[in-house]
Amino acid sequence: MRRRPGWLRVGPATVLTLTVAVGALIAFGLRAPATPDPGEATAVAGRPAPALSGATLDGGRFALSDARGQVVLVNVFASWCGPCRDELPLLVDAERSWSPRGVRLVGLNIRDGADAVRALLDETGATGLTVVPDPDGTRAVEWGVRGVPETFVVGRDGRLVDRRQGVVTRQWLEQRVAPLLAG
């Protein structure tokens, strides 16, 4: 048998290497989650809270910068969002019981109408809530909001401490907000 050219002899090795490489790549790709860990992408702790100020639903004014020294819960909500309706009473209740210890609740009401919000506040017993309307949703985007409901915790120093995507639970409030109230 005649000698084969050099490339034909290295051929099988190349094909084998390439196959292993592609296989390894696919195996790696399958093992990695399709979307990156949401906690990583949405971690906000330590960042300065974006500005939030403006006229409130009841005609007053609110500025987050004036609330320095308080723990502020910024709840992004809308009357067209069912889960928001469910969690509002819990948040209002938390503010009521924690306000002596410096907790303030602010609603950032996105893409909504004034009448619809008032009706929602009446229904959920949240009539006293400070609501900053955000009719075109641009303030919420500035906060990096991904959906409603979403709740941000702003510490006494004006920095973000935590965020909750989706409905807030009593347990979450106890675990994430209560520890900030000491002192």
Place this chain on the structure above:
Amino acid sequence: MRWRRALVALVLVTLAAAAGAALARSAGDPGRQDPVRAVSAGLRCPACQGESVADSRSPIAVAMRQVVADQLAQGRDPTEIRRWFVQRYGADVLTDPPARGVRLLLWGVPVLTLLAGGYAALRTLRPGAARTGSAAPWTPDARGARRAWRVASVGVVALVASVAIVADRLDPLTRPAPADPVAVALQLAHDLETQQRYDAAAQMYQEALRDRPDDGVRLRLAFALLRAGDGAAAQRTARDVLAREPDSPDGLLVLGLAQRNSRSVEAGDTLRHFLAVAPAHPAAAEIRRLLVTGREPAGR
């Protein structure tokens, strides 16, 4: 063999032209006319699965489009706007995040494979290859290799073409069917009824009826009107249905109840007629009770 070369050249030119056209179509389409669309097409909607901000109808995506428009109006350039979004949403907000690490490999390996395959094919098929190699160009060995290469390339082209065709066929199926406005109106009306907002529900039913006159919807409307307290309109609507279908149980039920509310003497007869045609109707037991306890129409 001249025509063979011409054929190969023709196929190659056609493929290259098609690839160029496809690239131009997919790259050039978004927003040459609309810069807001161009920028938002590069942003991933954070509330959706695999949809860009340009395509999504979710409220957050609408708000993000507004932000893009505002910032463009302030004279910011697209790169700055993308950076602004990355600061708030992370690098994954970009539909086309910079290729790094494994992602780069994902692009690199297929390209390398194609190059290596092409090089190997060239070495086998080039007439000169025989001179440096073992087999004369037309020995059975070389012919076998050529045939294998050709079959393999035809196979690859067929595979790609069939995937392209099948993907195109499957695509329309994944798109949601456009919502039927009448069905939406009916669903809304039903929701309003469960919230006991019968006035609003009746309005929705009337809207649905304008688009699709249907006795089933008319009866729902009659019930909503009755519950909203508009007995006269409920009676009119029920009579409208009964004119076409004199033994409609629901028509008789609404008419009878409306007559009873307006203290009409015909109420008893209508409700007895209802019981006669639909003795097993869910409301029959209640109507029997009404007829027994309130023999005089609306006696209580």
